[in-house]
Amino acid sequence: MTRDRELVAQLLKDPTPKSMVFIDSTAGTSDPEGMASSRRTHVREGMGQAGAPDADVEAMLEVMRQPTGVADPSVRFAVVQNGELVMHKVVNGEMRSKECIHHGPVIDATPLLLQIPHENLYFDVRVWRGGGDISVCAEGDREPVDTRHIEGDTSDINKVSAGRMAEAGIQRHTEEVWKHNQTDVAEQITALIAEHHPRVIFLSGDVRAVQLLSGQLSDQAKHLLHVVPGEVDNEGASPERVRHAIDVQLDAARRRRNRQILDDAAADNGSLQAVGIGAVVHALAQGQAEYVLLDHQEMLQHSLLALDGEPWVATAPEDALGAPVLEEIVSTAAIVRAAVLTDARVRVVDPDEIGVGTGVVASLRWPVGPERP
Numbered sequence: 001m002t003r004d005r006e007l008v009a010q011l012l013k014d015p016t017p018k019s020m021v022f023i024d025s026t027a028g029t030s031d032p033e034g035m036a037s038s039r040r041t042h043v044r045e046g047m048g049q050a051g052a053p054d055a056d057v058e059a060m061l062e063v064m065r066q067p068t069g070v071a072d073p074s075v076r077f078a079v080v081q082n083g084e085l086v087m088h089k090v091v092n093g094e095m096r097s098k099e100c101i102h103h104g105p106v107i108d109a110t111p112l113l114l115q116i117p118h119e120n121l122y123f124d125v126r127v128w129r130g131g132g133d134i135s136v137c138a139e140g141d142r143e144p145v146d147t148r149h150i151e152g153d154t155s156d157i158n159k160v161s162a163g164r165m166a167e168a169g170i171q172r173h174t175e176e177v178w179k180h181n182q183t184d185v186a187e188q189i190t191a192l193i194a195e196h197h198p199r200v201i202f203l204s205g206d207v208r209a210v211q212l213l214s215g216q217l218s219d220q221a222k223h224l225l226h227v228v229p230g231e232v233d234n235e236g237a238s239p240e241r242v243r244h245a246i247d248v249q250l251d252a253a254r255r256r257r258n259r260q261i262l263d264d265a266a267a268d269n270g271s272l273q274a275v276g277i278g279a280v281v282h283a284l285a286q287g288q289a290e291y292v293l294l295d296h297q298e299m300l301q302h303s304l305l306a307l308d309g310e311p312w313v314a315t316a317p318e319d320a321l322g323a324p325v326l327e328e329i330v331s332t333a334a335i336v337r338a339a340v341l342t343d344a345r346v347r348v349v350d351p352d353e354i355g356v357g358t359g360v361v362a363s364l365r366w367p368v369g370p371e372r373p
Helices: 002-013 032-050 054-064 110-115 155-159 168-196 207-214 219-224 239-270 277-285 331-341
Strands: 018-024 074-081 084-092 100-104 121-128 131-138 146-151 200-205 225-227 273-275 289-294 303-307 325-330 345-348 360-364
Touching: 002 084, 002 331, 018 032, 018 054, 032 054, 032 100, 054 074, 054 084, 074 110, 084 110, 110 331, 110 345, 121 168, 121 207, 121 239, 131 168, 146 168, 168 207, 168 219, 200 207, 200 219, 200 239, 207 225, 219 225, 239 273, 239 289, 239 345, 239 360, 273 277, 277 289, 277 331, 277 360, 289 331, 303 331, 325 331, 331 345
Parallel strands: 121 200, 200 225, 289 345
Antiparallel strands: 018 074, 018 100, 074 084, 121 131, 131 146, 273 360, 289 360, 303 325
16 A cells, blocks of 8 residues: 555656546456456547547556456546556445546545545454464555464364364373464464554454453453454354455444544644634645545535645635646545645544534644634
């Protein structure tokens, strides 16, 4: 994701015309080839109407002929410039914003932000009595950032027959082998926490292995731990239950973090917050915004000016401070662009989190000054 963020920043800063497509890439089951062909025709027509050159159109259609590489449903985000593919990302999940086919100097990074809302990392840990797998994941990414496979000692476990398991000595020895195996997993988790700083650790798998690992985790890991319960007739939770538990917990963590940012900004009589489009645009123009919390649907109702240089965004030409106006674009795209180019972090929020109709709130790096006359 870091490389993606750097590439998006470069594309947002570059005023050279470019073509962008954000579209559903779900293959479907009834007629996947027909759906793919229809989708390419739709993109060809849309890019033509947007004024994209033929070279861009052909490059875009070529990448769309490639398999997504991910399970359904999925979405595709691609940018072509001068007939060359410069960015291509396929993300698993339902579309969270409207399709976008555009050609011009400014791309809209909002759809990508909505598909991969935040870069908070989490661990997906799945264990069995002989070891475990640890995946370090970024929310919305199709591939783990890092993985660890721990294969412990299973020789003695496999030698123990069902009849001999009743023997107390054999049972104790087997338990010690299981415990040692989970010690190895716990040590790997501790090392990965120091490297990646996850927001939460999801643990699932064999019930006894989960119990043994839980008892050996560090205090820091225990504080982050969320155990996904196993199913009645299964030693571990199903992949569907694990995925659902992860989604629910990540959403709860997102809302807690948003609340913390808003509360910190509102402290000291709100001196560290900007509320509403005008105030947030002013803060972005000053490089003052640290976090921008955006109600996407509300902000679709407004437009702003994208500028070719600082302050990057303006509500009117007289506020551009001499920077050329590139395009008048939807306010979500303009604010996301200005935030990326001023190193502010954008978080998409539900309307109730910042107040219905508010649209956007920013937390500030330094307090606001006195009101201007």
